[in-house]
Amino acid sequence: MVHRTPVLTSEYLNNLTGAALYFKCENFQKMGAFKMRGALNAIQCLDEDQKRKGVVTHSSGNFGQAVALAAKNLGIKAFIVMPENAPKVKVAAVEHYGGIVIMCESTISAREKTAQQIINTEGATFLHPSNDLNVILGNATATVEFLQEHPDLNVILSPVGGGGLLAGTSLAAHYFGNHCSTMGAEPQEVNDAFRSLKSGVIENNETTATVADGLRTQLGDQNFPIIKELVDRIICVEEEEIVAAMQLIWERMKIVVEASSAVALAAVLKEKEMFKNKKVGILISGGNVDLQNLPF
Amino acid sequence: MVHRTPVLTSEYLNNLTGAALYFKCENFQKMGAFKMRGALNAIQCLDEDQKRKGVVTHSSGNFGQAVALAAKNLGIKAFIVMPENAPKVKVAAVEHYGGIVIMCESTISAREKTAQQIINTEGATFLHPSNDLNVILGNATATVEFLQEHPDLNVILSPVGGGGLLAGTSLAAHYFGNHCSTMGAEPQEVNDAFRSLKSGVIENNETTATVADGLRTQLGDQNFPIIKELVDRIICVEEEEIVAAMQLIWERMKIVVEASSAVALAAVLKEKEMFKNKKVGILISGGNVDLQNLPF
Structure with a gap:
């Protein structure tokens, strides 16, 4: 993959x-980008219940695209929280890879809050791009x-x-x-x-x-x-x-x-x-x- | 090569x-560029006397660089006629590859005349970039x-x-x-x-x-x-x-x-x-x- x-x-x-x-x-x-490797491995390591509920990350860069594509290839849902000022081409790329884009304000706290809401409502697992x-x-x-x-x-x-x-x-x-x-x-x-x-x-x-x-x-x-x-x-x-x-x-x-x-x-x-x-x-x-x- | x-x-x-x-x-x-292949083959096909006297071409583009580098790698002289308005970076590239740059006016006739002079004085063989x-x-x-x-x-x-x-x-x-x-x-x-x-x-x-x-x-x-x-x-x-x-x-x-x-x-x-x-x-x-x- x-x-x-x-x-x-x-x-x-x-x-x-x-x-x-x-x-x-x-x-x-x-x-x-190499980000595909980390995203794919992190998703493959989830258990069946976690996979059913999908994953969420917040990213305006490569990791959002990587999670969207890796999730698509593994047949699971990916919620990508993106700031409302993200370049259209990056939003389009995530959507092209099948990611569900959720827009929020362009602050770290708004991103984290929006991601947390998805964790709460969907039971999705949060993926951090590097940590x-x-x-x-x-x-x-x-x-x-x-x-x-x-x-x-x-x-x-x-x-x-x-x-x-x-x-x-x-x-x-x-x-x-x-x-x-x-x-x-x-x-x-x-x-x-x-x-x-x-x-x-x-x-x-x-x-x-x-x-x-x-x-x-x-x-x-x-x-x-x-x-x-x-x-x-x-x-x-x-x-x-x-x-x-x-x-x-x-x-x-x-x-x-x-x-x-x-x-x-x-x-x-x-x-x-x-x-x-x-x-x-x-x-x-x-x-x-x-x-x-x-x-x- | x-x-x-x-x-x-x-x-x-x-x-x-x-x-x-x-x-x-x-x-x-x-x-x-692919030009390296043609330049190299044309030079390799010369006889020993021709190789001793070197080659000449007029080019402000890839073929001049290709002839210079191919000639250098085969240990023979290359005269590259370039128009005086050629970009400095292209002149520098030819010189970097060991080509002997001869400047002339930026017209086809000046280029051809200058190349002909080198053929006459050096006995160099003319190489055409495509024909x-x-x-x-x-x-x-x-x-x-x-x-x-x-x-x-x-x-x-x-x-x-x-x-x-x-x-x-x-x-x-x-x-x-x-x-x-x-x-x-x-x-x-x-x-x-x-x-x-x-x-x-x-x-x-x-x-x-x-x-x-x-x-x-x-x-x-x-x-x-x-x-x-x-x-x-x-x-x-x-x-x-x-x-x-x-x-x-x-x-x-x-x-x-x-x-x-x-x-x-x-x-x-x-x-x-x-x-x-x-x-x-x-x-x-x-x-x-x-x-x-x-x-x-």
Whole structure:
């Protein structure tokens, strides 16, 4: 129910970095992002009674689409709470995948309240986009595939927003890798994960001012303990470094990737010495971009 | 010396067209376009004396880069005549690939005169981007690979500009396909190939007014006889159909393709009934686009 996504390489980017880079292309995943893996696994792990009553999430981004499509493919109902100012194209995508869209005000409290109402009236199970162990384990399958094809990767980099992909990546690298370490890459502007690793407790972001719109979310209490134990370090990058890396990927690799996906390459370009002569895996998280609104 | 490029599919585009579409992704080819195949083959076919003296072409597009890179990889000199108003990024790309750039005025006669001077002084061999049998045969290798992986394609569509790719495609489909027909896809605005097939003689374009900048060139006397014999038909598409198909490929397949590459999908979308329930191969010719200047 998910694609086994291809791993691409680029001679140009290898020469530029001095490393051997391998890109796991989840932009080619169903609905265009790794989120499909976590949503599908979380729904598959429900019991029969839960499946009958359906699932609910609130999301204006990839996870809403992923839950809608995964639920449709498994034959169960999905309620997707979306803010009334969500782009029409995203609402249409959720409806195209068979999701039942419930509009609410564009505040976190309105979203949570609306989702709670559906839990109360429908008995639906709430799915969190990143702070849920079954979502994390679903995300981990991208790295399991990655290591099956390239068992000798020295390090895998994943972007970090809510922490669901990074936690899953680190679990898979730990259990299936051959001394393969995991690093996170995070926009400096929303570096709650970087600061949380330093302080040892979950830190908050003051702003959401990053072009990497998939990474504006906060770490959670399910994924942070995993990240704390298994992630070697988090590299922070500036906004212009993210945009430059995104443009490099588009121009040189000829693939459409989200800004969030470019953060990991930006980190390798920033810390070249650290990765020199290493086999480096990079998780390309997704490719859902608004072509009318590109950052370059 | 060339990549064996991947073949991609899209469930969404299959549903949209009612056909089973297979995309041969030459946008992932070295230097980003199928032109590498023709340039390489033409240079490899030179004799030792010719190789010693080098090659020359005039091009502001993909073929100049292809000749420069192919020559570099074969250890011979390449003189690339470029108009003085060529975009800096294209000049830089040719130089990056080791080509010797010679600037001239931006007219066809100045280009030809400058190339002739190099032929006279250096003894270099002139390579034409499309009207050269060894270039055509090199281009054909894309379709040979395509048919090795998908031997039961019913039809292969290729964009047509100078005719070098379409001629090569039709030769490979004829000799290696299993009753596989070849069709061309051409912008209505520069439909010299469509009109030439109708009249039986090479027709000229009045304008070059198409977004598909790789297809502004004219058919030649080397490729037209092949096309006349082996190509079933040419489908013409409007400018807005090309842009819409290009956007579909970017958004749904998550790959960066040139406008010229979208012409074949535009043709399938325009003539859906013709392709319904067929296995249809589409040659994605290249992915070298100016990200600052997208048509959508």
